[in-house]
Amino acid sequence: MCGRFVLSEKTWAAYHGALSILQGTEGSVSYNIKPTQSVHIAYLLDDAFTTDTARWWFVPEWHKGPVAEWKATTFNAKIETAHEKPSFRNAWKFGRCLIPASGYYEWTGKKGSKTPWFIQPQMNAPVFFFAGLYAPLQQGGFSCTILTRPAYSELAHLHPRMPVMLTETEIMPWLSQTFDDVKILDNLGLGYQHKMKTYPVQPFGINDDDPTLIDRDGFVF
Numbered sequence: 001m002c003g004r005f006v007l008s009e010k011t012w013a014a015y016h017g018a019l020s021i022l023q024g025t026e027g028s029v030s031y032n033i034k035p036t037q038s039v040h041i042a043y044l045l046d047d048a049f050t051t052d053t054a055r056w057w058f059v060p061e062w063h064k065g066p067v068a069e070w071k072a073t074t075f076n077a078k079i080e081t082a083h084e085k086p087s088f089r090n091a092w093k094f095g096r097c098l099i100p101a102s103g104y105y106e107w108t109g110k111k112g113s114k115t116p117w118f119i120q121p122q123m124n125a126p127v128f129f130f131a132g133l134y135a136p137l138q139q140g141g142f143s144c145t146i147l148t149r150p151a152y153s154e155l156a157h158l159h160p161r162m163p164v165m166l167t168e169t170e171i172m173p174w175l176s177q178t179f180d181d182v183k184i185l186d187n188l189g190l191g192y193q194h195k196m197k198t199y200p201v202q203p204f205g206i207n208d209d210d211p212t213l214i215d216r217d218g219f220v221f
Contacts, residue, residue, distance in 0.1 A: 028040055030209055031208075031209050031210060031211060031213040031214060032204065032206075032207075032208055032209040032213060033056070033101075034056075034206070035056050035057045035075040036055060036056065036057045036075075037055075037056055038053045038054065038055060038056070039053065039054060039056045039099055039144065040052075040053055040099070040100055041053065041054045041097040041098065041099055041132060041134055041142065041144050042097060042098040042100075042129075043095070043096065043097040043098070043134065043175060044096075044175045044176060047176075052142060053141075053142070054097075054134050054141070054142035054143055054144035055067070055137070055141065055142070055143040055144070056075055056099075056143075056144055056145075056146075057070075057074060057075045057143060057145075058074040058075065058077065058087065058088070058091070058133065058134075058135065058143050058144060058145035059074070059135065059137060059143045060086070060087045060088070060090070060091070060135055061090065061135045061136050061137075061138070062090075063138065064138060066139070067137060067139065067143070072087065074087055074088075074145055075145055075146065076145060076146055076147070076148050076163075077133060077145045077146070077147050077148070078147075078148055078149075078161075079131075079147045079148065079149045079164055079184065079185060079188065079189070080149075080185055082133065082147060088133055088145070090135070091133035091134060091135045091145075092133060093177075095133050095134045095135050096131070096132070096133060096134075096174060096175050096177065097132045097133065097134045097144060097175070098129040098130070098131070098132065098166070098171065098174075098175070099129065099130040099132040099144065099146060100127045100128075100129055100130075101127060101128060101129070101130055101163075102120060102126065102127050102128075103118055103119055103120030103214065104118075104119055104120070104163060105117060105118060105119070105201075106119060106155075106158040106159045108157075108158055114203070115200050115203070116200065116201050116202075116203060116204065117158055117198050117199065117200050117201070118198070118199055118200075118201050118213075118214045118216075119155065119158070119162075119196060119197070119198045120196070120197055121165060121192040121195055121196055121197070122192075122195045122196065122197050123192075123195075125168075128165055128166070128192075129165070129166045129171060130146045130147070130163045130164060130165060130166070131146075131147045131163075131164040131165075131166050131170075131174055131188065131189065132144050132145060132146050132147060133145050133147065146163050146164075147163070147164040147189075148161045148162060148163055148164060149161065149162060149163075149164050149188070149189050150162075152192075152193045152194070152196060153193075154193075154194060154196055154198075155196060155198065158198065163189075164188055164189035165189055165191075165192050166188075166189065166191070167191030167192065169191070170188060170189075170191060174188065199216045200216075201213060201214055201215065201216065202215070
């Protein structure tokens, strides 16, 4: 986790008019965003919000070979250890970012008959932000990863871990590094605890991508 997520048709421009980072993302709608795909990121550059796109599978800036030669599974990074891991520790200091999403998926059940679950925080805004790390690629452009933490108690039956989801008050402290490491490791991403919405959806293929993927019709609760 997190291995698939959603950025729905309510673009991030609707999230908060004061955040200019949310402009210009039309065409980025997807209901089945997968590792290695290009995703939007936002970060601080000279104290100003900046947006770009990044490959969702982190490759550290010191990797000299082609991206395809990087074999480590780094589309996620554990918040407990990212600050000390060789792959992530430079990005922890200098490459913090936001990754917009509307929800994400987890799967339960036996192999071959797994049920996907759609998960999102209960909120008034159309999107939220994952805490991420990014780094420049040797060939140009960027790569990124989504930070994860132990799952909330209400989500642990789906997966023992979950993405770090930032509330509005956590965005600037995360990007500007005004949280010290101890506070981050203990508290970041707890703002949506007991405020999550989950429901099963119909199984879908790796290339499927339309709004019906998060349709809860057909399930009885």
